[in-house]
Amino acid sequence: MSITVAEPQVVVDLIDSSQAPLLARPYYQGSDPGPIVAALAHVPEVLEVAMPFISALYGPSALPVRLKEIVVVRTSAHLECRYCIESHSVVALDAGFSCSEILGLRDLDDTVRERWSSDEAGEPALMEWIDAVAGATGSVSKDSAGRMREYFSDAEIVELTLLIGATMMLNRFCTALGLPSSNGTLERLRAEDLL
């Protein structure tokens, strides 16, 4: 499945290293910090608390990276966030997902979960949970919650659910501000036929 959401139009100036505010400078050291940091740098006191939060959720933690990328790619597909789908498709490739798995995560058809083949029995339950949390509003199905509890501990459910919520927040942030994917990301996706 190709990404069909609109081309981004960047809404705010992305702050480059020469204009990086004092609190933001550590994030610019050595490399391009990416557009989320470059946008958040406009409000450095928010950046300095947002980045550790983002890092705690998206960086290494007790959860396997595979579960995290299932959450991020599928949630981003629900919210049609081009930037997050593109950037996390690359992260997912690096984490060992196959192209067909990535395309499956982006495909919101219910039958994808039934066709999902993985050694990890909890993954379809997680996908169902993501679909219930990110793909709908209002209360979340007790059946989906029950299936999550079959496979995941309370701590894992909390972290996975917060990750869905944080991804939804970032999806809307990135989409509203039209944050652009890097050329490197686009080239990689083109090479893998994932654009």
Added chain:
Amino acid sequence: MTQVAEAIASGALPGRLWMYSNYHCNLACSYCLTESAPKVAKRELPAELLLSLAREAKELGFTSVGITGGEPFLLPHLPDTIERLAEILPVIVLTNGTLFTKERLQRVQRFAGKPVALQISLDSPDAVVNDTMRGPHNFRKVIEAIPALVERGVQVRIATTMEEMDESDMVRLCALHRELGVPDEDHIVRPIVRRGRAVDSAMGVEAQAADLPPELTISADGAFWSPFGPTVHSGALDTDLLVSRTTSPLQRPAGILLRLVQGRPPGEDSKLGIK
């Protein structure tokens, strides 16, 4: 004693809080840090905000406030506001000194004997040289205003901003400021800093945070490391010396500035590999 007060008492933080009252100016000097001119956006800090920031500054342990711009005296409320600020903390106001009409002189006369100093720019003992940088008739207006203020008992400091000046010119300039009634200790000479319009003409010296004292500075755009922070180039605010967008409570930017002065942990948490 607050941590900020301790830092000020120990000399780790300068004791003056700077506030950009506005960005517009009746002049458009060639080296202006803020690209000020008559028609730029005013970006004022309202009088009540100036006063409440000064009150917060006093509570935190700051020992004086500075008002700069733009040209602060373009704001009609300024003389009253300065008088009220001086009841809170000693005040220094940076002004180009060209707006001291008879009526305004009367309004500022009440600063006499109060902890208020007006710092007026005068860049050369030669009218032509001075006016080349600062605009027509600037020299005449300033050398008329200074003695008029001094006669009324208002404390005046003279600030000379320059790239280079030969010794004989400096001797003449010092003779001039003494003649105008301003003693040597109230004459400040400082380099042009290469920000704002000075970038376009490649004037002055480059200055990074490490080159500038950490003087907390509030403008309509946020809190900055120094009064050389909230500068404008090509119409865009410089953010490299931005401390925070939050300015109130003042404790927030003051605390961040103190943390920056004392060093902070590196942003290792940014290495997520996402571009």
